[in-house]
Amino acid sequence: MKLDKDIENIISQGKDFALYRLPLQTTCHFIDGQKPTKEVQSLSRLCDIEGFLISPFSTDGCEKTLLIRGNNLCFELPTNGDYLHIDYHLNNEKSSYTEDFERFSSALRDGDLKKIVLARKPFIQIDYNANETLHFFLKACNLYPRNFVTLWHTSLSGTWLVATPELLLEQEGNTFRTMALAGTRSIHEKDVVDVESWDAKNRHEQQMVADYISGILNDKGTIVESAGPYPSQSGELMHLRTDYTFNSTSPVGDILSSLHPTPAVCGFPKQIAYDKIVSLESIDREYYAGFCGPLNINKRSGLYVTLRCMKFVQGGAYAYAGGGLLKESNASEEWTETCRKIETLLKILE
Ligand SMILES: C=C(O[C@H]1C=CC=C(C(=O)O)[C@@H]1O)C(=O)O
Numbered sequence: 001m002k003l004d005k006d007i008e009n010i011i012s013q014g015k016d017f018a019l020y021r022l023p024l025q026t027t028c029h030f031i032d033g034q035k036p037t038k039e040v041q042s043l044s045r046l047c048d049i050e051g052f053l054i055s056p057f058s059t060d061g062c063e064k065t066l067l068i069r070g071n072n073l074c075f076e077l078p079t080n081g082d083y084l085h086i087d088y089h090l091n092n093e094k095s096s097y098t099e100d101f102e103r104f105s106s107a108l109r110d111g112d113l114k115k116i117v118l119a120r121k122p123f124i125q126i127d128y129n130a131n132e133t134l135h136f137f138l139k140a141c142n143l144y145p146r147n148f149v150t151l152w153h154t155s156l157s158g159t160w161l162v163a164t165p166e167l168l169l170e171q172e173g174n175t176f177r178t179m180a181l182a183g184t185r186s187i188h189e190k191d192v193v194d195v196e197s198w199d200a201k202n203r204h205e206q207q208m209v210a211d212y213i214s215g216i217l218n219d220k221g222t223i224v225e226s227a228g229p230y231p232s233q234s235g236e237l238m239h240l241r242t243d244y245t246f247n248s249t250s251p252v253g254d255i256l257s258s259l260h261p262t263p264a265v266c267g268f269p270k271q272i273a274y275d276k277i278v279s280l281e282s283i284d285r286e287y288y289a290g291f292c293g294p295l296n297i298n299k300r301s302g303l304y305v306t307l308r309c310m311k312f313v314q315g316g317a318y319a320y321a322g323g324g325l326l327k328e329s330n331a332s333e334e335w336t337e338t339c340r341k342i343e344t345l346l347k348i349l350e
Pocket residue numbers: 117166181182183184239263264265307308320321322323324341
């Protein structure tokens with residue numbers, strides 16, 4: 001596979017960069033980090049800056065909202081798929097997940113909480129070098145054409161690979177798009193393409209996201225079109241999705257800070273769920289369940305929820321996955337759902 005040598009050099013030298021491919025496109029964009037990465041103090045300042053934005057799940061922790069900047073280079077995805085295959089060992093952390101599940105379940109039983117998203121981050125042992133992360137990116141683009149795929153590195157955040165199905169906010173002028181995505185089944189299950197065949201738990205979980213998002217959009221502007229819920233494929237998984245197009249004169253940062261974190265990654269009511277996650281979940285989410293994407297590049301922005309992602313560290317990577325819990329959730333079904341989500345990441349290495 002032949003790629004621009006400059007891109008390979010920047011990646012192997014550990015400089016800041018962002019590489020991304022929008023859903024259903026074949027062009028990749030590379031921001032070369034020629035300008036220093038900038039810390040964004042407040043989302044309200046997003047209107048007049050341009051670059052690739054990364055923002056963590058919680059801004060109360062150590063992770064910062066950062067803007068990766070520089071020249072924007074484009075290249076077409078190579079069509080000959082001679083991809084890298086790598087051996088890995090997945091560490092099992094089921095006992096800490098089960099303990100977290102118990103804590104979250106009792107919060108759902110005892111209080112006003114209706115939904116909460118529980119996440120885990122198993123460690124995958126792999127022997128890799130920085131340059132190979134670029135090959136994982138290309139393989140992820142090939143495996144997941146409908147998803148937003150991105151690889152970014154900064155000295156503050158480390159290196160993250162993301163192949164997410166979930167749009168948080170797209171903007172062009174005063175026209176915005178977003179989606180309510182939740183509920184998970186395998187694409188191999190019977191009748192999964194028929195929304196009527198989805199069980200009450202999955203539908204309720206997605207409905208809470210849709211109600212929350214449409215409430216915010218009605219507050220910030222006017223919904224001009226909505227479609228769904230309908231089953232939407234992401235790799236081997238199917239989710240329920242409702243799409244929204246809306247008009248607003250509010251700044252992008254204002255809408256983002258109202259939407260994030262949605263009940264698709266946090267819960268409902270939002271503040272109660274957020275406080276429980278920050279105090280009770282045993283993992284540090286870092287950039288998982290935050291958002292990332294191009295901001296004001298060619299007058300357009302496309303911010304996606306940082307899901308189906310892994311953070312590369314020495315000797316391997318952490319893979320992140322979560323799922324929405326309701327009162328009636330079952331620990332072993334929820335565990336299986338996170339395993340399926342982690343499978344999407346393992347496929348990139350296999
Ligand atoms: C929180 C994740 O997925 C969200 C998006 C789609 C389906 C979800 C679910 O079924 O729980 C989650 O809300 C994740 O992939 O880690």
